[in-house]
Amino acid sequence: MTAMPMRHLLAATTLSLSLAMPAIAEDGLNAEEQAIVAAVEADFDAQIAFLEKIVNINSDTRNPAGVRKVGAVFNEEFKALGFETGWISMPEEMDRGGHFVARHMGDGGKKALLIGHLDTVFPLASPFQKFERDGNRITGPGIADMKAGDAIVLYALKALKTAGHLDRGSYTVFFTGDEESTGKPLDISRKDLIDAGKWSDFALNFEGSTEGMAVIGRRGSSGWSLTTSGVRAHSSGVFSERVGAGAIFEASRILHRFYNEVQGEHGLTFNPGVIAGGTFVEEGENTAAQNAYGKDNVVAQKAVVHGGLRFMSEEQKERARAKMREIVAANLPQTGAEITFEDSYPAMQESDANRAMLATLSDINVALGEGPLTAYPPEKRGAADASFVAPHTPTMDGLGGYGGGGHTPEEWLDLEKQKFATARAAVLLYRLMRQD
Numbered sequence: 001m002t003a004m005p006m007r008h009l010l011a012a013t014t015l016s017l018s019l020a021m022p023a024i025a026e027d028g029l030n031a032e033e034q035a036i037v038a039a040v041e042a043d044f045d046a047q048i049a050f051l052e053k054i055v056n057i058n059s060d061t062r063n064p065a066g067v068r069k070v071g072a073v074f075n076e077e078f079k080a081l082g083f084e085t086g087w088i089s090m091p092e093e094m095d096r097g098g099h100f101v102a103r104h105m106g107d108g109g110k111k112a113l114l115i116g117h118l119d120t121v122f123p124l125a126s127p128f129q130k131f132e133r134d135g136n137r138i139t140g141p142g143i144a145d146m147k148a149g150d151a152i153v154l155y156a157l158k159a160l161k162t163a164g165h166l167d168r169g170s171y172t173v174f175f176t177g178d179e180e181s182t183g184k185p186l187d188i189s190r191k192d193l194i195d196a197g198k199w200s201d202f203a204l205n206f207e208g209s210t211e212g213m214a215v216i217g218r219r220g221s222s223g224w225s226l227t228t229s230g231v232r233a234h235s236s237g238v239f240s241e242r243v244g245a246g247a248i249f250e251a252s253r254i255l256h257r258f259y260n261e262v263q264g265e266h267g268l269t270f271n272p273g274v275i276a277g278g279t280f281v282e283e284g285e286n287t288a289a290q291n292a293y294g295k296d297n298v299v300a301q302k303a304v305v306h307g308g309l310r311f312m313s314e315e316q317k318e319r320a321r322a323k324m325r326e327i328v329a330a331n332l333p334q335t336g337a338e339i340t341f342e343d344s345y346p347a348m349q350e351s352d353a354n355r356a357m358l359a360t361l362s363d364i365n366v367a368l369g370e371g372p373l374t375a376y377p378p379e380k381r382g383a384a385d386a387s388f389v390a391p392h393t394p395t396m397d398g399l400g401g402y403g404g405g406g407h408t409p410e411e412w413l414d415l416e417k418q419k420f421a422t423a424r425a426a427v428l429l430y431r432l433m434r435q436d
């Protein structure tokens, strides 16, 4: 019996798969990388079956049991892959499912943090619950955002193991259970993720991919609350020395000056989302619900405004806040005002290290038959878990599935690009783990 040359074996494998789907180009890849891509292709049917399984488990952020169920499916797979696995529980009152963590320690080398999230925005009551395939297109809740990305992490690591490269460096896989509605306080719900970021040499997040782009910078977001006070009196006395302007004029003054004087820097935006004022303002269950009572002939005693602030860097955030505080302090007669700020997501600032990772990814994109990549405009991309680790480690995001319609019942995934994205992630890890 004559042994079939390796080249033919590979060609035969590719041929049988190509009946369903064109094979991935691999012109710029070395032999080891080609073997990694072949491993991704050979395992692709299994990946889709796995994806179907996890998409069909409801894991709304507010369904902690469902989040844990999806985590348990990953737990089995990562254990089988030789990872040490664990579950980080959140305090009862936080009402979140917790986070899945899997670790594999290689012999020296780089330390990679791979981020995903298990939760989706679709409640148990939503009619959108099932994985459905129609040719190259799959629809399903959370499929692009971001169960496809989670599956890419798993199957890229499987391919690295098959090809014999998993022990080159160490991995922490961190899938949060509350990305879509982050558990508060953040210093509890994001502590372990941030610690993993500090441990790592680089972090990759697998939120949805965009054609021609990857994310190496994104704005941070935070909240602010303004409360103004005035002298409650008959409206006939407004503007008098004793009564002054009232709480609502004071709030208007402040917002008007915010609009005129804080605006302007690239990437800086702020928006008052809700306002309530009058004789009494009662806060509802959360800041979105405000109850106001007032009369047209009574000078307002209180006004409350809640808003958001997005920024490109911590310096920009602090600069904006300083201006806002200064404006708030210049009160109209007989009024008072106070503003408080709440941090939410830090900014993920573009750095040379981030740009270097993007360049590596872009090379691989080209080697796999696609075009080169540019950085996603930071001011256009929403916040995500990658932002929490970005201040501590080089970070890149947008490596997950290709699709669209996130957070809607039309959410979909491109099947063919899923294979590409998995191969790309595996080759990326192979290259990043051997860079000095």
Ligand SMILES: [Zn+2]
Pocket (backbone or CB within 6 Å): 117, 145, 146, 179, 207
């Ligand atoms: Zn997401």
